[in-house]
Amino acid sequence: MQQVSDASRSPGYDPAPTNSRALIVDSIRSAGTVSRVELTQITGLTAPSVTTLVRRLIDDGLVDEAGRGSSTGGKPRTMLRIRAAARYVVGVHLSADSLTYVLVDYAGAVVARWRRAGPGEDSDPEQVVERIATETTELIERSGIDPSLVLGLGFVCPGPLIRNRGVTSAPPSMTHWVGFPIHRRLEERLGLPALLENDATAAAAGTRLTTSHDVSVMAALFMSEGIGSGLRLNGNVYQGAHGNAGEVGHICVQIGGPQCWCGSTGCLEAIAGPATVVAKARAAGLDLGSPRRTGVAAFAAIARLALTGDSRAEAILRDSASWLALGAQTITNMYDVQLLVLTGPAFAVAGTIYLPIIQERILSSAFGRAVDTEVVLDERGHDAAAIGAALMMLRSERAISA
Amino acid sequence: MQQVSDASRSPGYDPAPTNSRALIVDSIRSAGTVSRVELTQITGLTAPSVTTLVRRLIDDGLVDEAGRGSSTGGKPRTMLRIRAAARYVVGVHLSADSLTYVLVDYAGAVVARWRRAGPGEDSDPEQVVERIATETTELIERSGIDPSLVLGLGFVCPGPLIRNRGVTSAPPSMTHWVGFPIHRRLEERLGLPALLENDATAAAAGTRLTTSHDVSVMAALFMSEGIGSGLRLNGNVYQGAHGNAGEVGHICVQIGGPQCWCGSTGCLEAIAGPATVVAKARAAGLDLGSPRRTGVAAFAAIARLALTGDSRAEAILRDSASWLALGAQTITNMYDVQLLVLTGPAFAVAGTIYLPIIQERILSSAFGRAVDTEVVLDERGHDAAAIGAALMMLRSERAISA
DNA sequence: GCCACTATATTCACAGACCTAACAAACTCG
DNA sequence: CGAGTTTGTTAGGTCTGTGAATATAGTGGC
Numbered sequence: 001m002q003q004v005s006d007a008s009r010s011p012g013y014d015p016a017p018t019n020s021r022a023l024i025v026d027s028i029r030s031a032g033t034v035s036r037v038e039l040t041q042i043t044g045l046t047a048p049s050v051t052t053l054v055r056r057l058i059d060d061g062l063v064d065e066a067g068r069g070s071s072t073g074g075k076p077r078t079m080l081r082i083r084a085a086a087r088y089v090v091g092v093h094l095s096a097d098s099l100t101y102v103l104v105d106y107a108g109a110v111v112a113r114w115r116r117a118g119p120g121e122d123s124d125p126e127q128v129v130e131r132i133a134t135e136t137t138e139l140i141e142r143s144g145i146d147p148s149l150v151l152g153l154g155f156v157c158p159g160p161l162i163r164n165r166g167v168t169s170a171p172p173s174m175t176h177w178v179g180f181p182i183h184r185r186l187e188e189r190l191g192l193p194a195l196l197e198n199d200a201t202a203a204a205a206g207t208r209l210t211t212s213h214d215v216s217v218m219a220a221l222f223m224s225e226g227i228g229s230g231l232r233l234n235g236n237v238y239q240g241a242h243g244n245a246g247e248v249g250h251i252c253v254q255i256g257g258p259q260c261w262c263g264s265t266g267c268l269e270a271i272a273g274p275a276t277v278v279a280k281a282r283a284a285g286l287d288l289g290s291p292r293r294t295g296v297a298a299f300a301a302i303a304r305l306a307l308t309g310d311s312r313a314e315a316i317l318r319d320s321a322s323w324l325a326l327g328a329q330t331i332t333n334m335y336d337v338q339l340l341v342l343t344g345p346a347f348a349v350a351g352t353i354y355l356p357i358i359q360e361r362i363l364s365s366a367f368g369r370a371v372d373t374e375v376v377l378d379e380r381g382h383d384a385a386a387i388g389a390a391l392m393m394l395r396s397e398r399a400i401s402a
Numbered sequence: 403m404q405q406v407s408d409a410s411r412s413p414g415y416d417p418a419p420t421n422s423r424a425l426i427v428d429s430i431r432s433a434g435t436v437s438r439v440e441l442t443q444i445t446g447l448t449a450p451s452v453t454t455l456v457r458r459l460i461d462d463g464l465v466d467e468a469g470r471g472s473s474t475g476g477k478p479r480t481m482l483r484i485r486a487a488a489r490y491v492v493g494v495h496l497s498a499d500s501l502t503y504v505l506v507d508y509a510g511a512v513v514a515r516w517r518r519a520g521p522g523e524d525s526d527p528e529q530v531v532e533r534i535a536t537e538t539t540e541l542i543e544r545s546g547i548d549p550s551l552v553l554g555l556g557f558v559c560p561g562p563l564i565r566n567r568g569v570t571s572a573p574p575s576m577t578h579w580v581g582f583p584i585h586r587r588l589e590e591r592l593g594l595p596a597l598l599e600n601d602a603t604a605a606a607a608g609t610r611l612t613t614s615h616d617v618s619v620m621a622a623l624f625m626s627e628g629i630g631s632g633l634r635l636n637g638n639v640y641q642g643a644h645g646n647a648g649e650v651g652h653i654c655v656q657i658g659g660p661q662c663w664c665g666s667t668g669c670l671e672a673i674a675g676p677a678t679v680v681a682k683a684r685a686a687g688l689d690l691g692s693p694r695r696t697g698v699a700a701f702a703a704i705a706r707l708a709l710t711g712d713s714r715a716e717a718i719l720r721d722s723a724s725w726l727a728l729g730a731q732t733i734t735n736m737y738d739v740q741l742l743v744l745t746g747p748a749f750a751v752a753g754t755i756y757l758p759i760i761q762e763r764i765l766s767s768a769f770g771r772a773v774d775t776e777v778v779l780d781e782r783g784h785d786a787a788a789i790g791a792a793l794m795m796l797r798s799e800r801a802i803s804a
Numbered sequence: 805g806c807c808a809c810t811a812t813a814t815t816c817a818c819a820g821a822c823c824t825a826a827c828a829a830a831c832t833c834g
Numbered sequence: 835c836g837a838g839t840t841t842g843t844t845a846g847g848t849c850t851g852t853g854a855a856t857a858t859a860g861t862g863g864c
Contacts (some may be wrong), residue, residue: 020821037841049822049841068830074840075830217643229736231487240738241619247735254657254730266765326654329666331413333649334631334736336642365652365666422850439812451851453814470860476860625817 007223020045022400024053026235028082029108033066035077043395054080062086062400072199082107087399088145089351090136090153091206091390093199094128097122098345101139102383104390106399113383120296125180134294147386151195151294151399154389156185158178159198174181183333195393197239199344199385200246204230206388207341207378218339220378221248221358222385223346225295227269227327230388231301231335237392248327249273272323274346276297278331280316296345303350314353321354325361332362332373332400339377348381406704422447426455427464428637430484431510432481435468437479456482464802465487484509489801490547492538492555492594492635493608493792494600495628495785498522499697503541504785506792509803515785516560516758527582553801554595556791557585560602560628562646596634597795599639601746601787606632606638608790609780609796620741621733621761622780623650624787625748626696629671629729631792634735636802639794650729651675662684665692674725676701676748683717698747699713705752716755727763734764734775742777750783 020043027042030032034042039050051348057063062083069077084107093100096118103112114134119128132155138207140147183196197205199350200222220230227249231238238245249269250262257275258265270276278298281288288301305313328340342351342358378384415427415798422445430436435442441452459465464485466647470626471479486509495502498520505514518537523531534557542549585598604622609622622632625781629651633640640647651671652664661680707715730742744753744760751757761777780786795801 035841046823047842048824048844052822055843062490071831072840073832073843074838077841133664207538235744241740242738245736245738247738251653251735253655255655255724255728262767330653330732333653334647334732336644336647336649338643437812448852450815450853454851469825474811474861475812476809476861589830692813 003187003378007052019397019400020049021053021057022395022397024057025082025400026395028080029106032237033079033224035069035079037077038073039080045160045291051314054140068178083110084146086149088094088140088150088312089393089399090139090150091202091386091388092116092136092153092154092155093133093249093386093389094132094157095199095295095345095376097297099132099135100383100386101135102386102390103139103145104342104394105144106392106394108391108394109385111145111378112139113386114139115382116315118185125182125333126185129189132186136190139277150192151394152195154195154197154386154391154393155186155203156197156199156202156385156389158224158243159180159200159228159368160247193393193398195389195396196229196388197237197244197392198228199224200228201237201243202386202388202392203343203378203394204232204341204383204388205235206380206384206386206390208231208380215339217335217337218341219246219335219337220341220343220384221226221324221328221331221344221347222344223274223324224344224385225274227273227324229327233338237393243268246331248331251327251330253323253326265297268323272320275362277302277316277320281313284312284316286310286313299346300349301366305355306350317350318357320355322361324354325358328358328375329361329365332365336371340373341378342375342382343378345382347377351377353380420801422451422457423459424547424797424799426452426459427484428797430465431508432637435481437471437481438467439479460615465495469769481592486511487547488551489796490542491792491795491801492541492552492554493604493788493790493795494538494555494557495604495788495791496520496534496557496559496696497601497747498777499627499699501534502785502788503537504788505541505545505547505566505790506796508536508796510793512789513547514541515788516541517522527579527584528587531584531587531591535762538592552594554597554787554795554798555592556597556793557588557596558599558604558787559584559625560578561602561630562638562644562649571587590796595795595798595800597791597798598647599632599791599794600632602630603632603639603641603645604788604794605780605786606634606648606743606746606788606790607637607794608782608792609634609745610782613722617741619739620743621648621737621739622743622745622786623730623733623749624675624728625726625744625747626746626787629675629726631729631733633739636780637797648733650733653729653732654726655725668730670725674722675786676690679704679718679722682779683715684716686714687717688712688718688739698742701748702751705755708752708755717751719752719755720759725765727758727760730777731763731767732762734767739775743773743780745779745786749779753779753783755768762773778802781799 023043024039027039036050036054040047063080066079066081069079086104086106089104091102091104098118099116102110102285105111140150183194186194203222204220217236219230222228229244230248250264250267252266253268253273254266256271257310260270261263261269274296280301286305288298302313306317331340342355353378362373362375368395425445426441429441438456442449465482466485468481469777478508485658489509493506495503500520501518504518507513528729534599542552585596588596593785605624606622618636619633622669624630629649631648633648652669654668655670656668656673660672661667662669663670676698688707690700704715708719734742744757749755757779764775764777
């Protein structure tokens with residue numbers, strides 16, 4: 001193949017697989033089980049091409065036949081499915097207060113997850129690399145799979161990143177990480193290819209689509225310690241020129257608003273992000289458990305209070321939600337998506353409070369109504385970023401090689 | 403070819419040409435003159451492939467050899483260039499107060515332009531189709547080119563659109579146009595393929611890149627009667643699920659802000675758009691010429707006052723600019739572009755007032771500084787949308803057929 | 805002015821992807 | 835049980851793009 005130069009692919013939105021083999025694998029994976037005829041419809045390839053490609057995938061042990069479909073008046077369809085045990089990938093999501101690991105099989109299912117306390121604010125990058133390497137190895141060992149089947153590791157952390165140099169740059173609570181090429185270090189340490197992405201973008205890749213209609217353009221609104229978003233087009237994430245697209249946390253929603261760590265003022269994250277919500281709750285005298293509890297853990301405590309009837313906690317969260325609704329409106333206006341998914345650790349606990357408020361604003365904004373944008377909550381919010389990191393690795397070129 | 407199904411291409415961001423022939427044509431067009439060796443580098447194709455493809459393009463009369471480059475120690479390069487007179491396309495930009503036509507040759511250069519008064523607010527769609535058809539025919543005739551060389555017509559108007567149905571929907575001052583399939587009617591009337599796009603998106607396609615470094619991800623901030631933006635990735639515009647991406651005019655920049663025609667409140671366009679600027683200027687007692695002067699014409703009058711030293715006019719425009727800077731910041735945060743171009747009729751006159759204010763905000767926002775986003779003014783702002791419409795047609799499949 | 809040397813472009817034979825057309829297989833229904 | 839229907843495969847051909855070898859048109863040494 002090789003029709004499009006590397007140079008012209010640089011923005012990283014990875015224009016749909018030029019590769020028919022990858023297209024078939026993707027189609028089977030997202031469908032669960034399909035027949036060859038259905039694949040011809042989904043992919044636009046001809047029946048003979050599907051036959052050939054599928055045969056090779058079966059020969060390579062990546063796809064299995066899975067029984068017969070029911071007849072519709074003729075020969076019944078032979079169903080195909082991804083051979084889940086063919087390959088595995090690891091996804092790792094690092095933030096200050098938690099470190100999440102997932103092991104994902106070739107079908108895209110999570111076969112193991114592990115959530116650990118984060119390394120904290122003052123962590124030494126080299127020690128974190130060492131810890132992640134050790135724990136990744138342990139995860140693989142305990143799962144009992146053949147380590148040689150692990151394709152690679154997707155690593156995500158809060159953005160922004162400098163993607164071309166593959167280096168984290170100025171994350172909120174980790175300034176001493178600036179310039180540290182963590183994924184390269186992980187590659188060296190583990191002997192596996194590693195991919196670096198920001199958490200929100202990965203979350204967009206990790207969201208399972210459970211809507212009725214076809215969704216080819218969707219976005220994730222991601223809230224962890226910060227607020228971000230990711231855009232997915234036909235299964236490929238859009239990363240922008242420097243890998244920092246979707247920084248909805250740092251759009252200005254209030255002229256003269258509060259100072260943000262990013263240097264700007266009035267940022268959505270500074271006004272309504274988890275850190276601010278926690279600070280407000282503490283100021284209001286809410287009991288969030290240990291005073292050392294910070295970040296998403298403290299935020300979750302507020303959400304639990306609100307859900308058990310604390311009206312002060314609820315008011316604080318509803319205020320935050322009204323600002324996030326504004327961010328959601330910006331996402332739909334800028335990206336024109338069919339679906340917006342709320343995801344990330346913060347939404348995992350507080351999502352039910354945020355969802356209706358955000359839905360209401362999207363539906364009442366004119367363009368939202370005109371184009372019928374759906375807003376849903378991701379039930380896997382806590383692991384979304386790690387899963388997304390794994391799935392991005394799963395969709396890489398090497399994942400389909402024999 | 404046909405590797406990727408129509409279904410999977412639906413979002414309309416048209417992943418870089420799968421077609422090598424189109425890739426070569428695009429590369430030559432954007433380079434001006436290039437040699438075959440350079441094409442191998444730009445396109446990633448091998449030398450023999452370039453030879454073959456270029457020979458066919460020359461045989462088909464789409465490309466010419468254009469002398470020798472200087473030798474670098476061996477055989478000098480044979481330079482290639484697009485045969486400008488091979489084909490032509492027409493671009494039409496309709497807004498309430500102006501109707502702009504451009505005739506663009508196969509090299510992408512504007513060979514004729516024509517600006518006429520717009521049809522006004524109460525125009526009858528069928529009459530406008532008739533008028534555009536007549537004037538398009540006249541434009542082609544007066545230019546003296548062979549009408550059979552005209553490939554098609556790109557038509558743009560203020561968004562939002564319903565792209566799949568190819569129908570304009572609820573533009574600000576043209577509600578009675580809702581549901582009118584103008585490009586289909588133009589196709590019937592002119593016997594030429596026509597393409598419908600919103601003005602801001604087309605403007606992104608029409609911006610000439612004159613920056614030093616390679617720009618693969620850029621956006622246009624477009625101001626005409628309304629405010630919009632367009633995103634361009636490797637020469638392909640991103641249109642979103644329904645063709646309404648980039649609606650930066652309707653992001654909320656002020657909670658509880660003024661009512662917008664779109665139904666929402668606090669929209670950038672309602673606060674700082676040309677209509678509001680004109681209303682403020684009239685309220686301040688500024689003389690904008692005829693009281694019947696509206697839209698961009700009235701806005702231009704204010705800009706001229708400001709540029710000739712009227713401090714009230716300047717203050718009003720600077721206030722508008724500070725809000726647009728906010729919109730620009732949102733664009734760079736969401737899209738992560740390398741370049742942001744201010745374009746459109748409103749910037750054509752007032753751009754020099756807006757540019758420094760917008761630049762200042764982009765450069766002072768943390769991510770802007772980190773990633774070095776450039777902000778420039780398009781010198782062809784007035785025609786950008788029409789030119790972009792033409793160029794989009796020029797990049798269509800049929801434009802490279804023999 | 806002739807001879808290397810070098811960079812540019814082309815020719816030729818071949819591999820692979822994908823298509824059309826014809827065919828085989830496996831079920832339903834009368 | 836055989837016609838009809840749907841699913842999947844085989845066979846043959848086209849087209850794109852490749853690698854290896856070759857032709858072309860300059861430069862610079864002597």
